[in-house]
Amino acid sequence: MPVEVATRMLPANRDAIVAAARVLADGGLVAFPTETVYGLGADATNGAAVARLYAAKGRPRFNPLIAHVAEARGALALARFSDDARLLAGVFWPGPLTLVLPKAESCPVSDLATAGLDSIAVRVPDHTIARDLLKAFGKPVVAPSANQSGHVSPTLAEHVRADLAGRIDLIVDGGPASVGVESTIVSCLGAPTLLRPGGVPRDMIERVLGHPLVIADAPSDDAPLAPGMLASHYAPKSTLRLNAIDARPGEALLAFGTDAPHAPTTLNLSPSGDLIEAAANLFHHLRTLDAAGAAIAVMPIPDEGLGEAINDRLARAAAPRP
Numbered sequence: 001m002p003v004e005v006a007t008r009m010l011p012a013n014r015d016a017i018v019a020a021a022r023v024l025a026d027g028g029l030v031a032f033p034t035e036t037v038y039g040l041g042a043d044a045t046n047g048a049a050v051a052r053l054y055a056a057k058g059r060p061r062f063n064p065l066i067a068h069v070a071e072a073r074g075a076l077a078l079a080r081f082s083d084d085a086r087l088l089a090g091v092f093w094p095g096p097l098t099l100v101l102p103k104a105e106s107c108p109v110s111d112l113a114t115a116g117l118d119s120i121a122v123r124v125p126d127h128t129i130a131r132d133l134l135k136a137f138g139k140p141v142v143a144p145s146a147n148q149s150g151h152v153s154p155t156l157a158e159h160v161r162a163d164l165a166g167r168i169d170l171i172v173d174g175g176p177a178s179v180g181v182e183s184t185i186v187s188c189l190g191a192p193t194l195l196r197p198g199g200v201p202r203d204m205i206e207r208v209l210g211h212p213l214v215i216a217d218a219p220s221d222d223a224p225l226a227p228g229m230l231a232s233h234y235a236p237k238s239t240l241r242l243n244a245i246d247a248r249p250g251e252a253l254l255a256f257g258t259d260a261p262h263a264p265t266t267l268n269l270s271p272s273g274d275l276i277e278a279a280a281n282l283f284h285h286l287r288t289l290d291a292a293g294a295a296i297a298v299m300p301i302p303d304e305g306l307g308e309a310i311n312d313r314l315a316r317a318a319a320p321r322p
């Protein structure tokens with residue numbers, strides 16, 4: 001258990017950016033908003049800071065982290081880009097796409113952050129506060145989702161506080177994350193491969209590439225490919241029942257679309273059936289229903305566009321716990 005630290009929370013403004021960059025430079029931990037979910041940032045080049053980050057999250061050591069940079073140019077110092085990688089970065093950066101690439105020889109990111117792999121995950125977030133912070137700090141920042149390992153990802157500063165107060169130095173409050181699910185992860189080590197569905201729908205990526213992505217085999221729990229792919233992950237405390245057409249007595253309902261059945265406790269991901277709105281609401285609604293303590297019945301979500309990422313997270317939230 002890490003030593004308790006006082007966790008400050010500041011509204012996102014110039015002073016907060018300056019304070020956050022200073023915390024990072026001192027080897028501390030800062031939670032900050034991105035367009036997908038809140039990230040827990042540490043100086044990617046500082047092994048001790050990265051170790052502190054793993055401890056604060058309670059994250060298994062073998063999980064490599066994503067290095068965040070302010071601009072695509074900054075990623076060139078970290079990784080080698082194939083033609084496909086260059087194409088995808090050109091179209092989707094800044095934005096919710098993470099590329100897994102061969103690590104550049106002179107890559108300054110600590111081996112602990114990449115879990116000793118010779119590949120590295122990089123991303124350029126599309127969020128003013130995140131990019132201002134990355135610019136002010138001037139070095140890559142590793143940032144997993146700012147939740148305790150295994151918990152639901154945070155889309156509000158308040159979610160971060162609930163999970164990590166006393167374990168991190170600073171939370172920059174920039175309001176709700178707009179996308180609501182984590183970035184899509186595509187490996188460009190060989191033929192472009194989908195490691196994790198996320199904020200950029202698969203078909204958009206395939207359209208740019210001009211061919212389908214390879215879909216990574218489901219990894220086993222003890223040999224995860226992208227450890228966010230552990231079968232049980234993003235887990236609320238309540239049990240989830242997927243593809244429910246109604247709520248049984250005692251169950252809360254996580255609904256989707258116009259014809260939701262009646263249940264005493266219902267939250268609708270998108271009453272109009274909009275998958276973008278549903279993704280943005282997913283983790284907040286899961287947290288809220290989880291706090292109500294009930295078992296959760298989840299209505300079916302169409303498996304298209306952002307629905308693929310939503311269904312991926314719901315399946316993990318419903319999986320048996322280790």
Ligand code: TXA
Nearest residue numbers: 036038039064065119120121144145182183226227228
């Ligand atoms: O949207 C996001 O990506 C958020 C925000 C904060 O940027 N971050 C995030 O990070 O979701 P995290 O640590 O929760 O998930 C990163 C995933 C993990 O599943 C990790 O295993 C995978 O990326 N990953 C990192 N480096 C990898 C590598 N070299 N090869 C394969 N997978 C990698």
Ligand code: MG
Nearest residue numbers: 144145153228
């Ligand atoms: Mg995570």
